[in-house]
Amino acid sequence: xxxxxxxxxxxxxxxxxxxxxxxxxxxxxxxxxxxxxxxxxxxxxxxxxxxxxxxxxxxxxxxxxxxxxxxxxxxxxxxxxxxxxxxxxxxxxxxxxxxxxxxxxxxxxxxxxxxxxxxxxxxxxxxxxxxxxxxxxxxxxxxxxxxxxxxxxxxxxxxxxxxxxxxxxxxxxxxxxxxxxxxxxxxxxxxxxxxxxxxxxxxxxxxxxxxxxxxxxxxxxxxxxxxxxxxxxxxxxxxxxxxxxxxxxxxxxxxxxxxxxxxxxxxxxxxxxxxxx
Amino acid sequence: xxxxxxxxxxxxxxxxxxxxxxxxxxxxxxxxxxxxxxxxxxxxxxxxxxxxxxxxxxxxxxxxxxxxxxxxxxxxxxxxxxxxxxxxxxxxxxxxxxxxxxxxxxxxxxxxxxxxxxxxxxxxxxxxxxxxxxxxxxxxxxxxxxxxxxxxxxxxxxxxxxxxxxxxxxxxxxxxx
Numbered sequence: 001x002x003x004x005x006x007x008x009x010x011x012x013x014x015x016x017x018x019x020x021x022x023x024x025x026x027x028x029x030x031x032x033x034x035x036x037x038x039x040x041x042x043x044x045x046x047x048x049x050x051x052x053x054x055x056x057x058x059x060x061x062x063x064x065x066x067x068x069x070x071x072x073x074x075x076x077x078x079x080x081x082x083x084x085x086x087x088x089x090x091x092x093x094x095x096x097x098x099x100x101x102x103x104x105x106x107x108x109x110x111x112x113x114x115x116x117x118x119x120x121x122x123x124x125x126x127x128x129x130x131x132x133x134x135x136x137x138x139x140x141x142x143x144x145x146x147x148x149x150x151x152x153x154x155x156x157x158x159x160x161x162x163x164x165x166x167x168x169x170x171x172x173x174x175x176x177x178x179x180x181x182x183x184x185x186x187x188x189x190x191x192x193x194x195x196x197x198x199x200x201x202x203x204x205x206x207x208x209x210x211x212x213x214x215x216x217x218x219x220x221x222x223x224x225x226x227x228x229x230x231x232x233x234x235x236x237x238x239x240x241x242x243x244x245x246x247x248x249x250x251x252x253x254x255x256x257x258x259x260x261x262x263x264x265x266x267x268x269x270x271x272x273x274x275x276x277x
Numbered sequence: 278x279x280x281x282x283x284x285x286x287x288x289x290x291x292x293x294x295x296x297x298x299x300x301x302x303x304x305x306x307x308x309x310x311x312x313x314x315x316x317x318x319x320x321x322x323x324x325x326x327x328x329x330x331x332x333x334x335x336x337x338x339x340x341x342x343x344x345x346x347x348x349x350x351x352x353x354x355x356x357x358x359x360x361x362x363x364x365x366x367x368x369x370x371x372x373x374x375x376x377x378x379x380x381x382x383x384x385x386x387x388x389x390x391x392x393x394x395x396x397x398x399x400x401x402x403x404x405x406x407x408x409x410x411x412x413x414x415x416x417x418x419x420x421x422x423x424x425x426x427x428x429x430x431x432x433x434x435x436x437x438x439x440x441x442x443x444x445x446x447x448x449x450x451x452x453x454x
Binding site: 011034043046047048058059060274 | 300304308309310312313316322326327329330331333334335337338339346348349352355360364365424439440442443446449450
């Protein structure tokens with residue numbers, strides 16, 4: 001049992017409303033607001049004041065912005081049928097919307113099946129190749145008894161593939177090319193949620209210039225863009241360990257200056273894919 | 278004009294269904310406020326446009342996670358916009374060090390009349406607060422300085438900064454009850 005009055009007077013609710021407290025403190029405030037109606041009421045009151053404060057000085061954005069935003073959203077998710085129709089055009093009847101929804105669901109299912117089959121074939125090919133090459137490499141290693149570092153590196157890569165694909169905690173996210181930038185590009189992100197490890201398997205991406213690197217980003221639940229790691233186009237068909245992330249609703253890859261950027265350059269976004277909700 | 282609670286919950290339901298009409302309503306009701314706050318924080322039209330676009334994309338990606346019991350929809354989208362704008366000026370390639378001295382006057386480096394008008398409106402409201410609270414609120418709420426950063430710059434104990442922010446917000450709540 002906490003002293004609600006003291007808690008409110010501590011100022012933490014103001015800090016919560018201003019969005020400047022740590023993630024743990026945020027969770028604590030939310031949990032206590034669920035338990036104590038006085039805290040919830042106070043929080044709401046602060047939010048209302050800040051919202052009123054924010055209304056001051058509203059500025060109409062340039063006309064181009066509205067269409068630009070919809071284009072970007074549709075680019076993110078071209079399967080969103082409802083968003084394709086502007087509301088001031090003729091509105092479909094509810095029945096038609098439902099039917100469209102059904103078509104959309106069927107279409108999505110079919111796409112998912114093809115994607116799964118495609119990935120399964122890709123996986124099997126890679127797995128078979130891995131197994132064969134692993135076996136070859138082992139034989140060569142035995143014969144030559146050579147500590148060739150290049151071979152060791154390859155060997156490690158094949159073991160890595162094997163262990164990633166056979167891991168039940170691995171989640172596979174397909175990243176498709178951004179239409180305006182690189183429509184034929186494609187990659188898979190493999191995310192092991194139990195360890196937070198993230199790998200990328202590139203099927204098609206342009207070669208990065210020497211002064212630039214690709215950067216993989218995760219979008220967190222609250223919309224923050226988190227850098228997962230950097231990579232160059234691999235010489236071999238290998239899966240690259242990128243880094244770790246504990247949360248993501250979407251992954252995307254952008255081309256940034258060598259060494260990476262603190263925030264992504266959206267105009268240089270090449271591939272993206274949503275994590276299943 | 279802000280929407281009433283009932284309208285807001287209908288709006289959120291529409292957004293979750295990816296209903297274009299709801300997205301048009303969202304844009305119509307909130308874009309100028311969000312763009313205004315992005316301009317206040319970044320003071321640059323092109324960066325504010327990026328912030329506005331990213332805010333709508335984040336809303337699209339996360340609207341199903343909005344929880345009405347944790348605050349209003351407007352405060353939720355406002356925080357997304359505000360945090361995005363602060364990230365741009367703190368970490369982006371356009372990052373700039375905000376000079377404390379410059380905050381006592383209307384920032385005049387940008388001659389865009391819209392930004393000037395928005396700044397003037399903001400200042401008009403802040404002028405209703407006394408100087409001490411005005412400064413603290415500007416730094417913490419509009420410019421995203423953390424409490425320890427404000428304490429260091431203003432040479433005040435951290436506890437004092439926190440208590441001044443609390444009082445400033447309460448004063449603000451008298452203006453906007």
